[in-house]
Amino acid sequence: MPDYDYIREGDAIYERSFAIIRSEADLKRFPEAEADVAVRMIHACGLVEAAEHFLFSPDFVASARKALTDGAPIFCDAEMVARGVTRARLPAANEVICTLQDPRTADIAKSIGNTRSAAAMHLWTDRLAGSVVAIGNAPTALFHLLEMLRDGAPKPAAIIGMPVGFVGAAESKDALAENSYGVPFAIVRGRLGGSAMTAAALNALARPGL
Numbered sequence: 198m199p200d201y202d203y204i205r206e207g208d209a210i211y212e213r214s215f216a217i218i219r220s221e222a223d224l225k226r227f228p229e230a231e232a233d234v235a236v237r238m239i240h241a242c243g244l245v246e247a248a249e250h251f252l253f254s255p256d257f258v259a260s261a262r263k264a265l266t267d268g269a270p271i272f273c274d275a276e277m278v279a280r281g282v283t284r285a286r287l288p289a290a291n292e293v294i295c296t297l298q299d300p301r302t303a304d305i306a307k308s309i310g311n312t313r314s315a316a317a318m319h320l321w322t323d324r325l326a327g328s329v330v331a332i333g334n335a336p337t338a339l340f341h342l343l344e345m346l347r348d349g350a351p352k353p354a355a356i357i358g359m360p361v362g363f364v365g366a367a368e369s370k371d372a373l374a375e376n377s378y379g380v381p382f383a384i385v386r387g388r389l390g391g392s393a394m395t396a397a398a399l400n401a402l403a404r405p406g407l
């Protein structure tokens with residue numbers, strides 16, 4: 198059996214990965230703090246070209262970082278996003294909340310005529326003000342969040358809007374970029390996105406560096 202030649206130390210793997218990404222990705226248009234977030238998002242999807250689709254509102258990184266440092270909760274559309282958050286990186290032991298499996302969610306979905314992902318957000322309203330919202334899977338969740346903000350829901354400190362897919366993903370992110378109701382945001386334009394990229398963005402915001 199061959200003795201395979203590969204790096205076996207976690208931090209060394211990350212360091213090498215980040216160095217490869219910085220040497221191959223075109224990050225010139227991003228300020229340093231946004232570039233750090235972009236590197237981690239690329240790391241999660243393995244595609245340096247993804248960077249050309251990233252859009253951060255100018256106040257996004259500062260607003261999200263302040264909210265996290267102040268102890269804001271993180272609301273996620275999918276368990277996959279919530280599970281991807283590295284708890285040890287969070288600056289204030291922030292709560293990471295996903296209400297998709299809450300027993301009330303299915304009934305809310307029926308009553309509003311929308312998906313469970315969209316319905317789950319109705320359970321966030323009490324603590325939405327100043328929170329960080331992370332949508333990495335469901336386009337309907339992002340559309341519905343915008344509808345809730347339009348109808349006067351409390352404003353989060355930042356929205357990570359990165360649903361993936363073919364139906365509604367690009368459109369929901371375009372809608373957020375067009376009118377975020379004054380909430381700082383980050384998106385990946387087009388079909389790209391997903392739970393892993395969203396969790397990676399959160400992990401980068403939670404603590405700069407490795």
Ligand SMILES: C/C1=C2N=C(/C=C3N=C(/C(C)=C4\N[C@@](C)([C@@H]5N=C1[C@](C)(CCC(=O)O)[C@H]5CC(=O)O)[C@@](C)(CC(=O)O)[C@@H]4CCC(=O)O)[C@@](C)(CC(=O)O)[C@@H]\3CCC(=O)O)C(C)(C)[C@@H]/2CCC(=O)O
Pocket residue numbers: 274275276277278297312313314315333334335336337338360361362363364365366390391392393
């Ligand atoms: C239409 C849906 C889409 N899901 C996608 C991709 C993935 N979803 C996975 C899993 C395991 C889950 N997706 C649900 C959120 C489920 N997915 C949907 C819905 C039917 C509608 C959402 C929408 O269109 O906005 C949604 C169910 C709902 O009522 O909201 C999930 C809850 C389904 C379930 O298990 O009941 C579940 C999330 C579980 C969790 O983590 O909490 C995938 C792993 C696919 C798979 O199972 O094979 C994958 C993960 C992608 C990722 O990175 O997150 C799309 C492509 C986003 C798609 C919406 C767009 C489209 O083009 O169809």
